[in-house]
Amino acid sequence: MPIEKGGYRAWKGKTRGLTHRIFSIANCELRYRLKRPAIIVVLAILGLYTVTTGLIPILGNLIGGENMFVNDPNLYFNPYQVPDIVVTGVSISNTSDTLEHIEPGLELFELGLEPGQTAVYQLEITNAGTRSGSFKLMLGGNSGTNAWIIRLLEGSIPLDKRSENPPDAAVDYNGTRTRQSDGKRQLPGDSTEINGDNKYGNLVLDLDSGSSKTISIKVSLVEDTVTFDTLALSLSVSNNNDNDWFVGEEDIATQFKTKVRLDLFTKITWPATSLKSFMKVELTGVKDSSGTWSGDRIKNIYHAPPEVRWEDTVEFTFRITNADDQTVYVKRLHDPDSDYYRIQLDDEFGGSNTTYGDSNEEEPKEIKSDESETFTVIVNPYIEFKPGKSYLQLIFMASENEGSFDQDIIQSSQKGGGGGMNLNFTSVPYMVISYTQPVDDWTAEYFFNTFYTGGINIWVILLAVLGGSGLIADDRANKTLPLYYSKAIPKYGYLAGKFLGLAALIGLVTVVWSNLWVAIIMLVGGFSWQFFTSHAWIMGAFTLYGLIITFFMSALVLGASSLAKNRYVVGASVFALFLITAIMGGIISAVTREYNYLMLSPSANFIFIGTALFDLGTPEVDWGYALMTLGGIFIFFIGVLYWQLVKREVSIE
Amino acid sequence: MKAVSAGPADREKLEDGIFLNNVSKWYGQVMGLIDVTAFIGKGVTGLLGPNGAGKSTLIKLVTGQIRPNKGNITAFGMPVWNNSRYYRMVGYCPEFENMYEWLTGFDFVNYLVRLHGYGKKDGEKLAWQAIDTVGMTKEAGRKIATYSKGMRQRIKLAQAIAHKPKILFLDEPLAGTDPIGRVEIINLIRQLGDEKSGISVLVSSHILHEIERMTKRVLMVHKGRLLAWGDMNEIRDKLDRFPHSLSISSAEDRRLAKYLINMPEVSSVMVDEKESVLRVKILKPDNFYSKLPKILAKEKISIDQLGSLDEDLESIFAYLTGGGGGK
Numbered sequence: 001m002p003i004e005k006g007g008y009r010a011w012k013g014k015t016r017g018l019t020h021r022i023f024s025i026a027n028c029e030l031r032y033r034l035k036r037p038a039i040i041v042v043l044a045i046l047g048l049y050t051v052t053t054g055l056i057p058i059l060g061n062l063i064g065g066e067n068m069f070v071n072d073p074n075l076y077f078n079p080y081q082v083p084d085i086v087v088t089g090v091s092i093s094n095t096s097d098t099l100e101h102i103e104p105g106l107e108l109f110e111l112g113l114e115p116g117q118t119a120v121y122q123l124e125i126t127n128a129g130t131r132s133g134s135f136k137l138m139l140g141g142n143s144g145t146n147a148w149i150i151r152l153l154e155g156s157i158p159l160d161k162r163s164e165n166p167p168d169a170a171v172d173y174n175g176t177r178t179r180q181s182d183g184k185r186q187l188p189g190d191s192t193e194i195n196g197d198n199k200y201g202n203l204v205l206d207l208d209s210g211s212s213k214t215i216s217i218k219v220s221l222v223e224d225t226v227t228f229d230t231l232a233l234s235l236s237v238s239n240n241n242d243n244d245w246f247v248g249e250e251d252i253a254t255q256f257k258t259k260v261r262l263d264l265f266t267k268i269t270w271p272a273t274s275l276k277s278f279m280k281v282e283l284t285g286v287k288d289s290s291g292t293w294s295g296d297r298i299k300n301i302y303h304a305p306p307e308v309r310w311e312d313t314v315e316f317t318f319r320i321t322n323a324d325d326q327t328v329y330v331k332r333l334h335d336p337d338s339d340y341y342r343i344q345l346d347d348e349f350g351g352s353n354t355t356y357g358d359s360n361e362e363e364p365k366e367i368k369s370d371e372s373e374t375f376t377v378i379v380n381p382y383i384e385f386k387p388g389k390s391y392l393q394l395i396f397m398a399s400e401n402e403g404s405f406d407q408d409i410i411q412s413s414q415k416g417g418g419g420g421m422n423l424n425f426t427s428v429p430y431m432v433i434s435y436t437q438p439v440d441d442w443t444a445e446y447f448f449n450t451f452y453t454g455g456i457n458i459w460v461i462l463l464a465v466l467g468g469s470g471l472i473a474d475d476r477a478n479k480t481l482p483l484y485y486s487k488a489i490p491k492y493g494y495l496a497g498k499f500l501g502l503a504a505l506i507g508l509v510t511v512v513w514s515n516l517w518v519a520i521i522m523l524v525g526g527f528s529w530q531f532f533t534s535h536a537w538i539m540g541a542f543t544l545y546g547l548i549i550t551f552f553m554s555a556l557v558l559g560a561s562s563l564a565k566n567r568y569v570v571g572a573s574v575f576a577l578f579l580i581t582a583i584m585g586g587i588i589s590a591v592t593r594e595y596n597y598l599m600l601s602p603s604a605n606f607i608f609i610g611t612a613l614f615d616l617g618t619p620e621v622d623w624g625y626a627l628m629t630l631g632g633i634f635i636f637f638i639g640v641l642y643w644q645l646v647k648r649e650v651s652i653e
Numbered sequence: 654m655k656a657v658s659a660g661p662a663d664r665e666k667l668e669d670g671i672f673l674n675n676v677s678k679w680y681g682q683v684m685g686l687i688d689v690t691a692f693i694g695k696g697v698t699g700l701l702g703p704n705g706a707g708k709s710t711l712i713k714l715v716t717g718q719i720r721p722n723k724g725n726i727t728a729f730g731m732p733v734w735n736n737s738r739y740y741r742m743v744g745y746c747p748e749f750e751n752m753y754e755w756l757t758g759f760d761f762v763n764y765l766v767r768l769h770g771y772g773k774k775d776g777e778k779l780a781w782q783a784i785d786t787v788g789m790t791k792e793a794g795r796k797i798a799t800y801s802k803g804m805r806q807r808i809k810l811a812q813a814i815a816h817k818p819k820i821l822f823l824d825e826p827l828a829g830t831d832p833i834g835r836v837e838i839i840n841l842i843r844q845l846g847d848e849k850s851g852i853s854v855l856v857s858s859h860i861l862h863e864i865e866r867m868t869k870r871v872l873m874v875h876k877g878r879l880l881a882w883g884d885m886n887e888i889r890d891k892l893d894r895f896p897h898s899l900s901i902s903s904a905e906d907r908r909l910a911k912y913l914i915n916m917p918e919v920s921s922v923m924v925d926e927k928e929s930v931l932r933v934k935i936l937k938p939d940n941f942y943s944k945l946p947k948i949l950a951k952e953k954i955s956i957d958q959l960g961s962l963d964e965d966l967e968s969i970f971a972y973l974t975g976g977g978g979g980k
Contacts, residue, residue, distance in 0.1 A: 016770045016771070016772055017770065020767075020770060020772070021767070021768050021769075021770055024764065024767040024768055025768070028756075028760075028764050032753075032755055032756075035755075477751075478749060478751035478752070479747065479748075479749040479751070480747075480749060480751070480752065480753070482713075482716070482718055482745060482747045483745075483747065483765060483812070484768065485716075485717075485718055485740075486716050486717070486718070486740055486743055486744075486745035486747075486822075487740055487765065487768040487769055488737050488738075488740045488741040488768065488769045488770060488816075489737065489740075489768050489769075490735070490737050491735070649718065649719040649720060
């Protein structure tokens with residue numbers, strides 16, 4: 001094409017402002033990155049991960065309706081609460097009826113037995129846990145009459161293990177010799193019979209991990225018409241020799257509904273190692289200026305680690321500092337309200353002792369002004385009643401003299417629980433559903449922890465590194481910076497364009513997809529509109545949290561990219577930064593027992609901010625400090641960018 | 654020839670080009686440019702000098718990439734450092750070869766022209782015009798990764814001229830191009846610098862005769878100093894008496910050598926088997942460069958690369974500065 005007549009400057013087109021030019025850079029960079037295979041793979045993994053973990057409950061909800069997971073005990077999976085019961089065979093004598101005719105889940109139901117008829121239930125009980133345990137069968141019912149008999153058929157139950165306190169005085173369990181309700185002596189191998197109103201009998205089975213035993217139960221009707229208020233076969237479990245029975249029980253009538261479960265019990269184990277937590281409780285300020293001791297002024301709410309399981313041992317370390325100007329006396333009251341933890345105290349307060357929930361006051365410990373005492377509490381949670389509902393309480397008492405104590409309470413409010421899992425074709429989806437269920441009162445926690453594992457998802461870091469490492473490093477290596485710097489865009493415009501391109505890529509996941517994901521789960525997953533509106537704040541939290549991550553990661557990666565000419569060096573450096581700071585923060589914090597050192601790690605800071613933002617409790621470090629730390633790093637890298645690309649003469653290289 | 658300070662007297666003229674006033678630039682202990690005063694006006698101006706002479710430093714200075722440590726530079730009456738208004742008038746074709754390999758030639762030019770603020774429609778129109786001008790229309794849809802060196806030079810040139818600049822800086826625009834492409838780019842540069850276009854073109858090279866085919870007006874820099882400024886004819890008269898060395902790369906180097914040695918302008922031909930090039934010593938370069946394409950066409954010999962050896966240019970400058978003959 002010839003040069004235009006009248007001069008090469010003949011072009012009269014309009015030009016647009018700086019914003020347009022910045023967006024041109026951002027748009028080009030984003031479009032290129034969205035075509036890169038590595039980034040597509042990371043985005044696909046992110047999408048797949050969040051969809052599979054977050055949206056599977058939708059399928060269940062669509063099938064089962066709203067709150068299906070919360071209300072259906074068969075999908076509420078907790079092997080410690082519900083030992084697996086397998087009905088291997090059912091027969092009812094003198095009748096063609098089967099147990100399928102029993103309506104599940106009703107308080108009142110008809111057995112469908114004619115007078116004189118007998119139903120025989122055969123059950124297989126398997127210990128799915130990793131420990132040996134004792135299983136207690138509680139048989140009984142309340143019919144308002146004495147017109148029925150439940151009998152454990154002879155030979156099915158070992159008679160050498162009986163309940164210590166049989167409720168029916170007529171049944172005298174005594175080793176191998178027992179007496180039946182009719183007063184007759186019972187010999188080994190004989191059946192156990194319970195009849196009458198409000199009668200229950202207990203039998204105990206010892207089961208090693210993974211072993212099974214089969215029992216048979218016979219129910220006979222002796223009167224014409226019987227309507228049962230309840231007819232229950234309850235199972236309780238214990239994992240200690242003292243037979244501290246777990247209170248949970250299952251109504252056999254409900255369990256019969258699940259007779260089709262033919263599980264092959266394969267235990268998935270997790271490390272039964274000690275989960276050592278270095279947590280500090282500063283009981284400073286136990287006394288106010290008026291000199292009055294008060295139990296509600298302690299602000300340190302101490303969280304037990306989540307997912308405390310049967311096998312876990314958790315060790316807590318506390319430090320009590322006397323902030324008063326005079327000597328005080330401190331003692332503890334152990335675990336007064338919980339039946340579900342065993343607390344072993346091992347410290348200078350009085351050596352090792354164990355409590356199961358009873359009050360157990362200690363001798364007071366003298367702490368002088370401005371001095372501290374540290375001690376350790378080892379907790380073996382052995383049975384949970386229900387995940388999410390357990391508490392560990394440690395009550396501290398302080399006094400100016402050894403006589404009068406006031407209480408300060410530090411308690412855990414974190415969910416615990418969990419348990420063994422049965423792995424098979426039917427239980428795998430069952431497990432997935434049960435572990436991802438959006439349980440009512442942990443909604444925010446569920447969303448946050450599912451989307452951002454570890455405060456900032458590793459895939460988000462990878463995405464930022466893949467998308468941002470070469471943004472400036474490549475321009476420096478290829479000496480293409482002058483291409484930009486000779487255009488009608490200021491240097492900071494170049495910087496802003498690159499920043500925006502990377503931020504848009506990260507924001508696609510942390511802001512756009514996260515909100516979409518939450519909205520889909522809330523709206524499509526069978527939740528009500530009211531649920532959505534009442535929990536819409538979670539989307540705001542996701543937006544804010546996503547923006548914090550986006551801006552931080554963009555500045556960090558872009559800043560690193562301006563310091564090197566090799567994108568791989570940049571990527572490795574960013575990963576190293578996260579890894580090394582996490583290790584350093586953890587070690588220093590552990591050694592010094594000082595939480596604040598955890599702020600060395602950006603990941604930890606994200607957790608602290610997320611904990612506060614999503615209302616998950618009180619973070620170990622104040623979220624304001626965490627935000628300031630991240631802000632400081634952000635400003636530092638913006639300064640690096642300014643120096644490297646605006647202030648310096650980059651073309652000298 | 655002595656170094657000449659180009660100091661136009663009237664202010665009006667100064668504001669119609671780029672004026673370097675006693676400019677020095679140093680990098681730590683190393684002097685990049687020493688006390689240069691020059692004026693770059695309309696038309697094509699050649700910037701000649703061997704590697705390390707200060708050509709790139711001078712171009713970076715006048716394009717506003719770096720600041721002078723001493724002196725000042727104005728373009729059209731305004732400062733050049735960090736001045737977006739000035740950059741709007743500037744077209745810059747840098748020396749580097751690596752570009753955004755994943756983009757097509759069109760996307761590359763379109764992307765960069767939009768950094769001047771053009772919208773989608775205008776940007777695309779300007780990009781196509783520039784691509785057409787450099788003769789890359791057919792290849793514009795291909796990714797840059799597939800381009801030859803010559804194509805890359807052209808597409809770089811396209812991005813430099815797409816936004817209709819008032820002044821154009823071309824840093825070694827002929828590097829790596831084949832002889833035919835070289836002729837086309839030279840013609841294009843001459844066309845761009847034509848008086849009718851009204852724009853200024855500063856083109857750098859370390860090959861004297863390439864520059865000479867574009868313009869008669871040159872700035873010669875050597876060891877950071879402005880060595881000569883003025884009409885090329887004057888300089889060429891002296892240089893014609895001085896032998897030049899070339900390297901020519903061809904798949905048929907021995908057949909080519911046979912024809913070269915018969916040319917009166919060629920004083921010697923050496924086959925460098927190690928580097929697979931012919932090393933040719935010539936006199937009267939003008940005559941040689943005008944005859945060479947004809948011989949190549951007639952004998953159907955293709956050459957891959959034609960280059961001047963740096964040390965010879967060094968020798969020329971030594972000769973110009975009175976330091977003696979070549980090596």
